[in-house]
Amino acid sequence: MHGLFVQRPFASSLVHGTKTIETRGYRLPENLFGKAVYIIETPRPCQRRSGQRGMIVGVVRFEGWKLYTTREEWEADAARHLVLPDDPLYGWRDDKPKYGWDVAASDAWQPSHYRGTGYGRVWVTDCESVAQCPDVVRAKRS
DSSP states (O other), rough: OOOEEEEHHHHHHHTTTSEEEESSSSSSOOGGGGGGGEEEOOHHHHHHTTTOOEEEEEEEEEEEEEEEOOOHHHTTTTTHHHOOOOOOSOOOOOOOOOEEEEEEEEEEEEEEEESEEOOOSEEEEEEEEEESOOOOOOOOOO
């Protein structure tokens, strides 16, 4: 399965069904339409420095995506994506595309550790839930 990195508090909102649109700067890969995707809640930068790691907090299935073409469209969906328009990291920007991924189903889990073979900035491929925290060695980006 694939794992998607999502920062707190958005990850919990996704798996509990209160966030029904995940927002990204790219469209949902077509090979993931309708497929289960692990949601890996990532700690904020200050928490990462203290040694906290991401954990699988549940699974979602996405059913499609849409491109927001105006700030007004973005703001009209605010109750579904839960991102404030002026959020400095995830809010609306005129110079970057914004996509909304529709959540078809979600399931919250007890947080669990994960491992995978392909680690990217946003995704983990061949991801699986594991009971113990594995030693993860990430390949350096070229």
